[in-house]
Amino acid sequence: MAFALPTETYAGKVYEVTIGTDKTATFGGENVLPFHNFEGTIPHKPLIAYEIQDVPPEDWPETLRKVYEGKSADPVTWAKHCQDDLKAEAIALRLIGTHPDRENRSAEEAAKTVSDVLAAINVPLIILGSNNPDKDSQVLVAASEAAKGRNCIIGKAQESNHKTIVAAAMANNHKLVAMSELDINLSKQLNILITQMGFDKERIITDPMCSALGYGIEYSYSVMERIRLAALTQNDVIMQPPMMGDIGFYVWKVKEAQASESDLPQWGNLEQRAIGWEAATAAALLLSGAELLIMRHPEAVKTINSFIEELI
Amino acid sequence: MALSGVEIFKLLPKTNCKKCGHPTCLAFAMKLAQRQVSLDLCPDVSEEAKQKLGEASAPPIRPVSIGSGDRLIKMGEETVLFRHEKKFINPCAFAVEIKDTQSHEEIESITQEVIDSEIERVGQRLRIDAIFVSNASGDGAKLQEAVNIVLKKAPQVPLIIHTEDPTSAEGAAKIAKDNRPLLFGANEANAEAMAKVAKDLKIPLGVNAKGLEALSALTDKIKSLGVEDMVIDSGARTAKEILADNTCIRRAAIKKGIKALGYPIITFAQRSDAMLETMIASLGVAKYSSIVVLSSVQKWKSLVLFTLRQNIYTDPQVPMQVEQKIYKVGEPGQDAPLMITTNFSLTYFIVTGEIENSKVPARLAVMDSEGLSVLTAWAAGKFTASKIAAFIQESGIENEISNKELIIPGYVAILSGAIEDKLPGWKITVGPREANAIPTFLKTR
Numbered sequence: 001m002a003f004a005l006p007t008e009t010y011a012g013k014v015y016e017v018t019i020g021t022d023k024t025a026t027f028g029g030e031n032v033l034p035f036h037n038f039e040g041t042i043p044h045k046p047l048i049a050y051e052i053q054d055v056p057p058e059d060w061p062e063t064l065r066k067v068y069e070g071k072s073a074d075p076v077t078w079a080k081h082c083q084d085d086l087k088a089e090a091i092a093l094r095l096i097g098t099h100p101d102r103e104n105r106s107a108e109e110a111a112k113t114v115s116d117v118l119a120a121i122n123v124p125l126i127i128l129g130s131n132n133p134d135k136d137s138q139v140l141v142a143a144s145e146a147a148k149g150r151n152c153i154i155g156k157a158q159e160s161n162h163k164t165i166v167a168a169a170m171a172n173n174h175k176l177v178a179m180s181e182l183d184i185n186l187s188k189q190l191n192i193l194i195t196q197m198g199f200d201k202e203r204i205i206t207d208p209m210c211s212a213l214g215y216g217i218e219y220s221y222s223v224m225e226r227i228r229l230a231a232l233t234q235n236d237v238i239m240q241p242p243m244m245g246d247i248g249f250y251v252w253k254v255k256e257a258q259a260s261e262s263d264l265p266q267w268g269n270l271e272q273r274a275i276g277w278e279a280a281t282a283a284a285l286l287l288s289g290a291e292l293l294i295m296r297h298p299e300a301v302k303t304i305n306s307f308i309e310e311l312i
Numbered sequence: 313m314a315l316s317g318v319e320i321f322k323l324l325p326k327t328n329c330k331k332c333g334h335p336t337c338l339a340f341a342m343k344l345a346q347r348q349v350s351l352d353l354c355p356d357v358s359e360e361a362k363q364k365l366g367e368a369s370a371p372p373i374r375p376v377s378i379g380s381g382d383r384l385i386k387m388g389e390e391t392v393l394f395r396h397e398k399k400f401i402n403p404c405a406f407a408v409e410i411k412d413t414q415s416h417e418e419i420e421s422i423t424q425e426v427i428d429s430e431i432e433r434v435g436q437r438l439r440i441d442a443i444f445v446s447n448a449s450g451d452g453a454k455l456q457e458a459v460n461i462v463l464k465k466a467p468q469v470p471l472i473i474h475t476e477d478p479t480s481a482e483g484a485a486k487i488a489k490d491n492r493p494l495l496f497g498a499n500e501a502n503a504e505a506m507a508k509v510a511k512d513l514k515i516p517l518g519v520n521a522k523g524l525e526a527l528s529a530l531t532d533k534i535k536s537l538g539v540e541d542m543v544i545d546s547g548a549r550t551a552k553e554i555l556a557d558n559t560c561i562r563r564a565a566i567k568k569g570i571k572a573l574g575y576p577i578i579t580f581a582q583r584s585d586a587m588l589e590t591m592i593a594s595l596g597v598a599k600y601s602s603i604v605v606l607s608s609v610q611k612w613k614s615l616v617l618f619t620l621r622q623n624i625y626t627d628p629q630v631p632m633q634v635e636q637k638i639y640k641v642g643e644p645g646q647d648a649p650l651m652i653t654t655n656f657s658l659t660y661f662i663v664t665g666e667i668e669n670s671k672v673p674a675r676l677a678v679m680d681s682e683g684l685s686v687l688t689a690w691a692a693g694k695f696t697a698s699k700i701a702a703f704i705q706e707s708g709i710e711n712e713i714s715n716k717e718l719i720i721p722g723y724v725a726i727l728s729g730a731i732e733d734k735l736p737g738w739k740i741t742v743g744p745r746e747a748n749a750i751p752t753f754l755k756t757r
Contacts, residue, residue, distance in 0.1 A: 003524060005524065006567065008563075035552070036555075036556070213620055213623065214619040214661070218395070221395070222396040226394075253665060256615065256619075258668075267611060268610060269611070269612050273616065276613060280590060280591070280616045283591045283594045283595065284620060287594075287595065303591060304591070306588050307588065307595075310550050310551035310552060311551045
C-alpha cells in the first residue's frame with residue numbers, strides 16, 4: 001500500500017501585519033499551524049522585539065541588568081544599543097515608570113520618551129504601558145499621538161480600558177495589542193469589542209497573556225493553540241490576528257531566573273538557567289502560535305533566532 | 313481505528329447475562345468504547361469478536377516500556393494531538409548519551425550525574441530517566457565494556473543500547489536484559505538479525521529508517537518477524553524535520569489508524585550549543601517525542617526541561633496542587649508577617665514569588681483547597697472562615713510567632729470578621745487582592 005503523508009489543509013489564514021515606516025517588519029500571514037511548512041505557506045518568520053523601558057532597569061535581576069550596563073541609563077541610548085549593536089529588528093518600549101506604584105511618571109513625560117526614542121531609531125517600535133488599566137488609558141493616548149505616522153504597535157488594550165486606547169490607535173494609525181487573561185472566549189470577546197468600535201481586525205495583535213515556564217505556561221500554550229485552531233480550522237475571522245508573547249516581562253521575575261546557584265546548587269548555573277528559562281518559554285509559545293515575541297536577554301534572543309532558522 | 317459503542321455491541325453475545333457486571337451488553341459496549349473496561353470480563357464472547365475487538369481496542373500508539381521497578385519508563389498510549397483535548401499520558405523520557413569511546417572515568421562520572429539529576433518540583437520527583445550507550449567505537453567489546461561500567465554503577469537506570477551490528481547488539485543487550493533495555497539500531501539492512509536479538513531477549517527494538525514511508529514498511533516487516541514492542545526514528549534531526557515527522561506520525565497513528573506508525577518516537581537533540589540543544593529537546597517535549605536523547609547532563613538544562621515536561625503533561629482538567637503547610641519565605645523571625653492563601657500551584661508560586669520580591673521575610677500558610685485559586689475556592693466553600701481557623705489552630709503556628717496576626721487575601725476580605733470570631737486572640741488583616749501588590753503592601757506595613 002502506498003503511503004500517503006497525512007497532511008491537512010486549513011480553511012483560514014492568519015492576518016499579515018507590517019509595522020514601522022523606515023525599516024519595516026512583517027509577521028503573520030501563514031495558513032498553517034506553527035511551522036507546518038510541509039502542508040502550507042509561512043511567508044514570514046516570527047518577529048522578536050528587544051524590550052527596553054522608560055526608566056533604568058533597576059528592577060531587573062542582576063544577570064540581565066549587567067548585560068545592559070552603561071547602555072540603559074536612558075531609553076534613547078538603550079534603544080540605539082539594541083538597534084545598532086544587537087541588530088534588533090524591532091524594539092518594545094515599556095513605559096513601566098508611569099505606574100502609580102513606581103515612578104508615577106506623567107503621560108506627557110511618557111510621550112516625550114516615545115518621541116525621543118522614535119527620533120533615534122529606524123526599526124519599528126512597540127509601545128507598551130505599565131499594565132495599570134487606568135494609567136495606561138492616559139499614557140497610551142499621549143504615546144499614540146507622539147508616535148503618529150510611525151506605524152507602531154500600541155498596547156495593551158484590556159477590556160476595562162480598551163475604548164480610549166483603541167480610539168487613540170485608530171486616530172494615529174497604529175496597530176493594537178488586545179490582551180485578555182488566559183481564556184479563548186475573553187480573547188474573542190475583546191477582539192469583537194474592539195472591531196465594533198470600527199477598528200480593523202487586521203490591525204489587531206492578540207495577547208492571550210503570557211505565563212513563564214513553570215508558572216502556568218501550559219495555560220498560555222493551550223489558549224494559543226486553541227485560538228490558532230479556531231482561526232485555521234474553523235476560519236473564525238475574529239481569531240485570525242497574529243499573537244504576541246510578552247516573554248521577558250513574565251520570565252525575569254520568577255525565582256528560577258534569579259536564585260543563585262549557591263542557594264540552590266541542584267538548579268545549576270544561574271546565568272544559563274535564566275537565559276534557558278527565557279528561551280524555553282519563548283520556544284513553547286512559538287510552537288503554540290506566537291508570531292511576535294518581546295524578549296530581554298540577547299543570548300536568549302540569539303538562541304531563539306537559531307531555533308527559528310532551523311524550523312523554517 | 314477505534315470502534316463506536318454500537319459497533320462493539322454488534323459483536324457481543326447480546327444476551328444481557330450481566331456476568332460482566334454491567335446491566336446490559338450495550339452498557340458494557342459503551343464502557344469498552346471508552347476503554348474503561350477490558351473485554352476479558354465477558355465470558356461468552358466469540359473468538360472472532362475477540363480478534364476484531366482486540367485489534368480495534370488496541371491503543372493507537374502502542375504502549376512500550378523500558379527499565380523496571382520504580383524507574384520503569386512507560387511510553388506510547390497517547391490519544392490526542394493537542395493537550396487541551398485530553399491529558400498527554402506518558403511524559404517524554406530524557407536520556408543522556410554515553411559513547412563507548414569515552415574513558416572509564418568519564419562514563420562513571422556521567423552515570424553519577426544521571427543518578428544525581430533527581431530533583432523535586434511541585435511534589436513530583438523529576439530526573440534524567442535513562443542512559444543511551446552508543447557504539448561510537450564500532451567495536452562490540454568496547455560497547456559491552458561501557459554497558460558494564462554503567463550497569464555496575466547504576467543497575468537500576470534504564471538503558472538504551474545503540475548499535476547497528478547484530479552481534480555487538482546481542483552481546484551488550486544480553487548483559488543488561490534483566491532491566492529490559494531498549495536495543496536501538498534496527499534498519500533496512502539488519503532487520504532480520506536485530507529482530508531476532510530483540511525477540512530472543514524479549515526486549516523492545518528501536519527502529520530507524522529515512523522518512524515515514526520507509527519507516528512504516530520497516531515496522532511492518534519487523535512485526536512480522538515477531539517483535540511487537542518498537543520505538544521509532546524517522547531520521548529527523550533538524551527542528552523542521554522533527555516537527556514535521558513527529559506531527560505526521562502522531563496524526564497517522566491517531567487520526568488515520570495507521571498501526572505501522574503507532575509507536576513511541578525517539579528524538580535526537582544533541583548539539584554542540586547547549587542552549588540550542590535545550591530548544592530542540594523542548595520541541596521534542598511539546599511535539600510528541602517519547603524519548604529525547606541529550607548530549608550531557610547539566611543541572612540548569614535539566615531544570616528547564618523537567619519543568620517544561622511537567623507543564624506540557626499536566627492534566628488540563630486537574631489543577632496542580634502544592635502540599636498544605638506553612639512555608640517560610642526568606643528567613644522569617646518570630647515577628648515576621650503570616651499570610652494565607654490556597655494550594656493551587658500557580659497561586660502558591662505567584663504569591664511566594666511576590667513575597668520574595670518584597671525582600672520581607674514572611675510565612676505563607678498554604679491551605680488545601682483542592683487546587684483551586686482563592687476566589688474559586690471561596691465560592692466553592694473550600695476556603696471558609698471555619699476551615700481557615702481550623703487549619704491555623706492545627707498547624708501550631710501560634711507557638712512559633714510573637715504576634716498573632718493573619719493576613720488574608722483581599723478577595724476574601726468578607727471573611728475577616730468570621731475568622732476573628734473563630735480564632736480568639738488573633739488579629740485578621742486584609743491584604744491585597746492581587747499578588748503583584750504584595751511587595752508594596754509588605755514594605756509599607
